[in-house]
Amino acid sequence: MLSASDLRRAVGGRDLWQGLNLNVAAGDRVAVTGPSGSGKTLLLRALAGLDPLEGGEVKLQGRSQSRWPMPEYRSKVMYLPQRPAFGQGTVLDELKRPFCLKIHSSRAFPLDEAERWLAALNRPDFLNLSVTTLSGGEGQLLALVRALLLGPSVLLLDEATASLDPDATRAAEAALDQWCAAGPVRALVWVSHDPAQRARVATRELPVVLR
């Protein structure tokens, strides 16, 4: 589904990593590991088409990233940052916002599904909260639900539960598990510093090694 071959990334004139390869098939849950500063975020952002690479090639469904229309590519390979940014308004406004974009405009906003995910995350009364008042963990839950509703093929999670308490973390993991199982062509690539979480959620690990 998603493949990366011989990737190289440098910042400030030094190589972070090179010769990095990755293959993600449907149903895969890959944990990206490595010390702080090794370039895990930069890898996920490059896979999402948000950051450049100094070398190598990323392909989605056998087609080079550079040959995809970027909005379509990013609707299929979605990056979930550790600290998501929101606009103004309520949680409901924020969940609806991407459905106004051209790439998603053929789909109606799935309110029932949003309510189901929020209930599964123990946030049944979330929709009318103002996004400017959300805690860091609540912001992560909103970003997660937004991503699940948009339904990418590959979801790139960058410490996406790092601000959640243990119960909310388990609920988010269960929601992701359920989401993955519900579609034939879904996969997760997950950066997590927590070995116990990686053991729970990942089917294999990709170490990012400093060069």
Ligand SMILES: Nc1ncnc2c1ncn2[C@@H]1O[C@H](COP(=O)(O)OP(=O)(O)OP(=O)(O)O)[C@@H](O)[C@H]1O
């Ligand atoms: N836009 C940028 N310009 C220059 N250097 C950057 C940029 N973004 C990140 N870096 C540097 O690249 C290195 C890798 O950053 P990155 O955020 O990918 O690390 P990480 O492995 O995700 O770290 P952590 O585990 O602490 O989140 C760091 O040294 C960081 O300072």
